[in-house]
Amino acid sequence: MKENSNDFVKEIPKKSENISEWYTSVILKGELADYSPVRGCMVIRPYGYSIWETIQKFLNKSFAETGHKNAYFPLFIPESFLKKEAEHVEGFAPQVAVVTKGGNEVLTEPLVVRPTSESIICSMYSKWIRSYRDLPVLINQWCNVVRWEKSTRLFLRSTEFLWQEGHTAHRTAQEAEEETLQMLKIYSDFAEKVLAVPVLCGKKTEGEKFAGAVHTYTIEALMPDGQALQSGTSHNLGDHFAKAFDIKFLDSDNVEKHVWQTSWGISTRIMGAIIMTHGDDRGLAFPPLIAPTQIVIVPIFYGDKDVVLDKAHEIKRELAQKFRVEIDDRDGYKPGWKFNEWEMKGVPLRIEIGPKDLEKNQVTVASRVGAGKQQVALDNLSGTIEKMLEDIQSDFYKRARDYRDSHIFDAANADEIKKHMEEDRKGFYKTLWCGSEECADKVADETKTTPRCIDMDETGSGKCVCCGKEATKYIYFARAY
RNA sequence: CGGGGCGUAGCGCAGCUUGGUAGCGCACAGUGUUCGGGACGCUGGGGUCGGAGGUUCAAAUCCUCUCGCCCCGACCA
Numbered sequence: 001m002k003e004n005s006n007d008f009v010k011e012i013p014k015k016s017e018n019i020s021e022w023y024t025s026v027i028l029k030g031e032l033a034d035y036s037p038v039r040g041c042m043v044i045r046p047y048g049y050s051i052w053e054t055i056q057k058f059l060n061k062s063f064a065e066t067g068h069k070n071a072y073f074p075l076f077i078p079e080s081f082l083k084k085e086a087e088h089v090e091g092f093a094p095q096v097a098v099v100t101k102g103g104n105e106v107l108t109e110p111l112v113v114r115p116t117s118e119s120i121i122c123s124m125y126s127k128w129i130r131s132y133r134d135l136p137v138l139i140n141q142w143c144n145v146v147r148w149e150k151s152t153r154l155f156l157r158s159t160e161f162l163w164q165e166g167h168t169a170h171r172t173a174q175e176a177e178e179e180t181l182q183m184l185k186i187y188s189d190f191a192e193k194v195l196a197v198p199v200l201c202g203k204k205t206e207g208e209k210f211a212g213a214v215h216t217y218t219i220e221a222l223m224p225d226g227q228a229l230q231s232g233t234s235h236n237l238g239d240h241f242a243k244a245f246d247i248k249f250l251d252s253d254n255v256e257k258h259v260w261q262t263s264w265g266i267s268t269r270i271m272g273a274i275i276m277t278h279g280d281d282r283g284l285a286f287p288p289l290i291a292p293t294q295i296v297i298v299p300i301f302y303g304d305k306d307v308v309l310d311k312a313h314e315i316k317r318e319l320a321q322k323f324r325v326e327i328d329d330r331d332g333y334k335p336g337w338k339f340n341e342w343e344m345k346g347v348p349l350r351i352e353i354g355p356k357d358l359e360k361n362q363v364t365v366a367s368r369v370g371a372g373k374q375q376v377a378l379d380n381l382s383g384t385i386e387k388m389l390e391d392i393q394s395d396f397y398k399r400a401r402d403y404r405d406s407h408i409f410d411a412a413n414a415d416e417i418k419k420h421m422e423e424d425r426k427g428f429y430k431t432l433w434c435g436s437e438e439c440a441d442k443v444a445d446e447t448k449t450t451p452r453c454i455d456m457d458e459t460g461s462g463k464c465v466c467c468g469k470e471a472t473k474y475i476y477f478a479r480a481y
Numbered sequence: 482c483g484g485g486g487c488g489u490a491g492c493g494c495a496g497c498u499u500g501g502u503a504g505c506g507c508a509c510a511g512u513g514u515u516c517g518g519g520a521c522g523c524u525g526g527g528g529u530c531g532g533a534g535g536u537u538c539a540a541a542u543c544c545u546c547u548c549g550c551c552c553c554g555a556c557c558a
Contacts, residue, residue: 018552020551020552020553021551021552024551029492035550037549039549039550091557094556094557095556095557116558145558147557147558149556149557149558150482150555150556150557151482151554151555151556151557156558157557157558161558163558229558230558231558232558233558265558266558267558268558269558270558298517300516300517301516302515302516333516333519334515334516334517334518334519334520335516335517335518335519336516336517336518336519336520337518337519337520338518338519339517339518339519340518340519341519352517354517355517356517357517364517481558
């Protein structure tokens with residue numbers, strides 16, 4: 001390895017040494033995003049936005065399959081709307097941006113820039129819903145929201161961010177709960193199968209739930225530094241908002257009733273999870289299903305340039321029918337430079353084609369994960385590539401899953417959690433819990449972690465992590481982003 | 482919002498201690514030789530040194546104020 005400063009790899013901090021610097025660096029150098037002139041706001045560049053579009057594609061499909069329709073509600077919300085639900089306003093008031101002036105006119109009522117849209121959507125639902133025959137209402141919207149955060153990170157926490165927020169209204173509490181769980185399942189499947197990001201599914205404690213919800217379910221991913229990242233949430237809103245916004249329907253028994261609601265969301269934050277989970281010292285690395293570019297073709301040409309290029313373009317056209325594929329036929333960059341460039345940008349599969357390959361009617365293929373290259377015959381190239389991408393996808397998942405599984409530690413009490421952390425064994429701490437908020441808060445306080453989620457499936461028996469009383473639930477603690 | 486760090490060419494930095502009118506590497510442009518894992522030679526373009534005041538014959542450098550960004554906490558998706 002040469003020691004000069006054009007050694008590109010050396011410009012990326014080592015992931016293992018300083019994940020924060022590494023994270024910022026790969027996003028900027030990988031051209032996923034850039035800082036904007038406005039504090040806390042980011043520009044999502046085409047290479048990064050493509051990931052968001054793919055996320056939209058997958059989620060829209062799942063939403064549609066479960067009967068949801070997309071719609072759009074306004075950016076501005078009358079300030080008074082936010083105040084209608086007590087917990088809701090308390091939760092969001094410290095974070096909202098408020099517009100007090102339009103043009104030269106001072107507004108009679110200030111408008112908040114939506115931090116989330118429950119209030120404005122509920123105000124519309126109260127207008128639209130009259131009968132049990134109008135239910136359920138199953139609407140999703142893709143939009144931007146603004147939360148005035150004190151400190152920001154690219155993708156993980158920005159003042160303005162993109163997300164989808166589903167808002168549903170149901171006839172019964174049970175139906176709302178089923179919807180809440182259904183969406184949680186859609187999120188966890190999406191995270192694991194598409195993004196190759198393993199997640200813990202669970203329920204939030206009272207202290208951690210959404211402001212205004214009855215309860216909140218979450219998917220929690222584990223980042224390589226042992227910190228948890230809340231990657232998607234699904235809220236059962238009960239009839240809280242229905243009462244606050246007067247959303248009532250006449251049921252078949254001729255009794256007027258409040259609807260039961262849910263809301264659920266995934267934001268651009270999850271792109272931070274993808275980046276951190278899969279990237280390495282060489283830069284970004286994307287699982288094929290989500291990769292902006294799945295395949296890059298690097299033609300290797302000098303003498304018989306035209307022949308190689310023609311063939312490379314022919315292959316590109318063929319593969320482009322099925323995959324997101326780019327061809328790097330730039331002059332003036334040596335092949336080795338291009339290899340490193342595309343590896344840094346996280347492209348899962350690279351196809352090299354040069355004169356030697358042409359002679360043998362083959363291409364040379366290299367995977368972003370795993371070492372070495374292999375020769376692949378041009379006959380049925382598309383089929384072979386498809387299989388390889390599937391394997392790479394599952395390799396990504398397995399690698400992340402192994403890491404996550406080996407970073408869930410059993411702990412009997414706060415001291416054990418502290419001990420683990422001192423030994424630099426950071427991750428999820430799985431503990432038995434009596435169910436009291438005080439106990440969860442106390443452990444969180446003492447260990448500088450937060451309760452991430454309550455296990456929904458597994459139960460045990462033993463002593464509570466805090467008070468020592470009989471406990472059957474498992475709760476996970478971790479430091480969190 | 483506390484604690485720390487940093488703003489000099491597109492990027493990464495040096496110069497600041499001890500003031501003398503801006504430099505290096507990469508990138509970029511032209512050109513020739515190269516080309517299957519980050520090539521090289523030659524030539525060239527590019528800066529109101531974050532901003533505003535002040536001190537001085539003279540400020541990137543010293544002083545004051547200010548703006549911004551990053552990291553670590555506290556708050557949050």
